[in-house]
Amino acid sequence: MILTKAQYDEIAQCLVSVPPTRQSLRKLKQTFPSQSQATLLSIFSQEYQKHIKRTHAKHHTSEAIETYYQRYLNGVGRNGTAPVLLELANEVDYAPSLMARIILERFLQEHEETPPSKSVINSMLRDPSQIPDGVLANQVYQCIVNDCCYGPLVDCIKHAIGHEHEVLLRDLLLEKNLSFLDEDQLRAKGYDKTPDFILQVPVAVEGHIIHWIESKASFGDECSHHAYLHDQFWSYWNRFGPGLVIYWYGFIQELDCNRERGILLKACFPTDIVTLCHSIA
């Protein structure tokens, strides 16, 4: 699903300050029925993350934390089974999982002698049954399962999606008889930067030479694409020459501007592949 910048902006406009709940998602799907759901979800997630990055700091001032914690305590004091934490997060426009983390951290500070380590907190978020307070455990759990942009479950889903698409790409390469080295093989050889696949014999896609392929199971928006260019794609180019990036959930058309320079964007596995002919004409 390749969107023009204008189309993308229209979608992004609808996502301003929408909480990351399944209800919001449902609404978005109704608004843009023609777009694929995976694309919408990916854009939604990215936009929400941008929003959170912008507002992150204000939720982490000590005053804010204190306010949230008191509200939480008051809320569960009134009714421990009510979705206190989730509603608090939605009310202050912050990701429920992150809100859960704030409260959990604050809670542990109060109840333990030593300040909790990051790994302890992460572990408790992954498995709320480790949280010493049963009520808080339920609250946290509720936040995590209701957050569609952050949290250990979402991370896992993203990871799984990424992995699945890599597997998919590998199968397609095998099907096309294109021999390649995958990330693990490259790492074993000591490469310092490793795209998902390096083709052992380069091919041409739409007239452009391709030495490597990177699979991205997300939508390519400006922000993420530029970060990827800087951290990954150009680094690959610097070592292996021109290559192909597949944004399985689409990308903004205007970003595909480095074709001549050696970075080609596609939203699917290319069909127009020209391989080197071994027979001499």
Add this chain to the structure above:
Amino acid sequence: MAAVLESLLREEVSVAAAVRWIARSAQSSEAAALRSLRPLRKEFVPFLLNFLREQSSRVLPQGPPTPAKAPGSSAALPGRPGGPSRGGRGARSQLFPPAEPSSAAAAEAPPARRGGRRRGPGPGRERGGRGPGGLEEGVGGESPPWAAGRRRRSSGSPGSPGRARSDPPNLSNLEEFPPVGSLPPGPAGRTKPSRRINPTPVSEERSLSKPKTCFTSPPISCVPSSQPSVPDTSPWGHGLPPGCRSLQEEREMLRKERSKHLQQSPTPACPTSESGSPLPSRTGNLTAEAADPARVSSRQRLELIALIYSSCIAENLVPNLFLELFFILQLLTARRMVAAKDSDLEPTPGAPDSLESPLFQSVHDCVFFAVQVLEHQFQVLSYLDKGTLKLLAENERLLCFSPALQGRLKAAYEGSVAKVSLAMPPSAQAVSFQPETDNRANFSSDRAFHTFKKQRDVFFEVLREWEDRHEEPGWDFEKGLGSRIRAMMGQLSAACSHSHFVRLFQKQLLQMCQSPGGTGGTVLGEAPDVLNMLGADKLGRLRRLQERLVAPQSSGGPCPPPTFPGCQGFFRDFILSASSFQFNQHLMDSLSLKIRELNSLALPQPEPSDEDGESDVDWQGERRQFAVVLLSLRLLAKFLGFVAFLPYRGPEPPPTRELQDSILALRSQVPPALDVRALLQQGLRARRAVLTVPWLVEFLSLADHIVPLLDYYRSIFVVLLHLHRSLVLSKESEGEMCFLNKLLLLAVLGWLFQIPTVPEDLFFLEEGQLDAFEVDTVPSEHGLDGMPVVDQHLLYTCCPYIGELRKLLASWVSGSSGRSGGFVRKITPTTTTTGLGAQPPHTTQGLQAQLAQAFFHNQPPSLRRTVEFVAERIGSNCVKHIKATLVADLVHQAESLLREQLVMQGQDGGDPAQLLEILCSQLCPHGAQALTRGREFCQKKSPGAVRALLPEETPAAVLSSAENIAVGLATEKACAWLSANITALIRREVKAAVSRTLRAQGPEPAARGERRGCSRACEHHAPLPSHLISEIKVHSSPPPCDVLSLAVGPRDPEEGISLDHLEQLLGQLGQTLQCRQFLCPPAEQHLAKCSVDLASLLVADQIPVLGPPAPRGLERGQARRLLHLLLSLWKDGFQVPVPLQLLLSPRNVGLLADTRPREWDLLLFLLRELVEKGLMGRPEIEACLGSLRDAQWPKDFSEELATLFNLFLAEPPMPEPQLRACELVQTNRGTVLAQS
């Protein structure tokens, strides 16, 4: 000098004798008339050249005076700068006037001008001065007095119709009529090395006058009424060259003036404005006057001079062959004669032997002379590119004056294949990552490795940014990239990192810049290099200036200064911005090494005159390889010169003799960065001058002013001068250098002699110095010089300035004013980078090697290349083969030995280093097998490869010899490597295996490999894991299926899950777990956890089931069915540990606390099933239940929990337990058991 010329004109001396005299080649047969003039010999050529330039100054565009200056100049006539005294033979020798009076314009004009050579900034047009003679006349308002006089008198020659023109074009306006092939005016032009033929003595007075080029000295016919204040005005007139002042003194004067000028005008203004003359706008077309052979005056005289001039060219007595050709073509394409108004200048047909009358009295004369010379130079012309030949052959004047020459040119054009193509160079690619040199093993620490990783990325980022932006107006390299580059260089602390970075830098340089146009799509134009002239401290400002002033179409003219065109500019600026001593040193080391390596590369061997097509095919390959090597060498040498001389680079030579001497004393003890003299001598001896000299010239072209004065380099220049003289093109004999090879050397050497830093007197050295030199060449047929390795393409690639000839001719055709560039594109060579280093230097030894050499001697070179190639590859593959077989086996042995060891010694196995030693001592001796196996491998593989690569008709004996040699070479190569390295290789691999094995012993069980894969028949249609997690967890579609979030709430009253959907979901989970195609461990772990959560929700009856009438809890039977499904998934589906203990976590059990009435039987059922299926052990469950009691619960809940605990402890599980909270509380244990 004029005396010599006049003797010639009077036919007292034959031309041949004169040339012999000049060339000092036949001392014995010296003509009597010349004997007395012997001390003048070395002055003759400069005299002749200057004479011609001056004579032509009226014809070539810059000749006429600036209109605004005309009146004034006539008045100032007596005091004209450089005006020699009239009359008398001696006066003619004052073409290099020793003294000049200061003129009115002196104060504002840059004074330091001698022989057209200028280094400092100033409005003058430096290169015009040295280029086309007389082109610069009138610059800065100075007009030649004779011209002014004529104009004043309005009595032009009949052959100058243009004089009546009402609105004459302002030809001295360089903005509009720049000298052909030169740059637009401005500081850009300043940087051109100026031509000077001979050191011209300059007086202080002269130095204050207008800039003066040596070619533009006033002609002898001009009458300077008063001689300048220097008494000895005509040193040469008395036949004693260094008459008045030492050159050194003059230089010092020059320097003073230059520095003065530098201070006065750091930002030089446009010369035209400085001249103060109003500049009329361009006046339309400049029609060319028709040239008519019938109207040529004094043919005989012109013929004679053309002959002697041509002879000088042929004998390489002129510094730059192509400059003279350019001059001749300028004469050929002269548009019109400047109005000659001086009756003195009327043709004097009666006196052909006289030099009193101007040589060129009309355009007809010019063209006649030019065609005469061209006839003599036909051989050179015929080797020019096809485009130039075509333009020459189509030139109507040439046709008109010499149909015969035109015919020959036409034939040459038709026969020529030397089309210099304009194909675009390939786009820039990055240096590829090579694990052999770039992986972690090549770095001293992880930190160094990761630093270099980042540096590589920064380097290319900077390069890309440069590519994008360097053409933007106002963009500045230093400002835009400087700090980033320095920050990056700052991280290179370890020497090892420097060498890595330098390797990257050098490789990228070679990859991008092998052709002079650079690549990367855009070419900077041949921007004159201000930086060559001025110190790096003024860098930023000057660069901005340069950018502002360089016109995109500018080209360097026939003698451009050394520049860094295209991508080379990036690398130069990078070095400057980095300003890192360490980097420069490493770079010099690396460049020197690579130069040595390439310079000694075995290049094609001579081939017996085999005229069939195949050898030609081979030669194409040889030429290409030669071209690649040559271009690489030139590039590397240029950068080596740039870096090596960078610390000494300054705007100008030292101001005083004393200072210079002390600098010389200091510098003479510094060893050269690369012993180029030794390499040059080697090259000459081995007859590889055609390879060595071009890169040496590049290296020297970047030298600073002191370098040519140092003994070491001076001796190199002497050698080069001698070589230049010896490259007589007309000599063609056995063992001579090929014509184009010579032409290339003449072109590059001629160019070098024009470089500003090369002393101007260098070319016309004392003859003694030259005579003393003996070329120590052993005539060897095997040298490259005797082989046709240079073609037109390479010639033009190396010397793009030769293309100026074509531009000049093309501008004639197009009728333009001679502004260079634009319509004729610069030659962009296309050189492929393949094949570089493909031919390894062979390492043959002993008798066998000699026999092999002899064998190859009479075979086509391709055979040798094939064999060497096969040997190299097979040898290399052999090593890899040994690594993959023998070494791999040893590693396996090592692993099993290690495992034994570990079993014996317990898990930790002891010190890894010690383990390694034990293993190596056992295994390394097996390495000895490598040599035997390697020999076998080479024996087996080489013959087939040779057979496949050689033509089928290769005779059997030749073939088998070739095969045997290939086997031998491959074996030698492989065994040499193996015997030296096999132990280390085994050690390294075993070490890696040991650490791998030890790591695998660690906490993480390496069960990963086995998990993957489903049955063969599987078509991977199972739902994707990510989809399932989403379904179970929160989002995804279509609702309602977000089981956990629905169950956990909050939810709308009408929200719920259908039972079917739940069952379907678990079914899908089963499929996914079966088809493991897309499953990765984290996803599986989460699925497992979610399934446990789901089970807990089921047990606690927390799943809202859709259904009429409203969402409700599950019926117990339904719940059991679902739990059964989950249990079997846990048992057979999951391959990761399922966190079943979470079922009894306080949180999940706590879910039950909220239900009313509490349903315990499902939990009990579940626990029993877990034990039954072996998913959890009883003790494990008991421990969990035990710890549950520690949690804080409502009192009633605690009691019920305790009962459950007791119930569970009682065996066995009941098939259908109907257990309610009330029962737990109210009935005793026995009752419950009875019910079950």
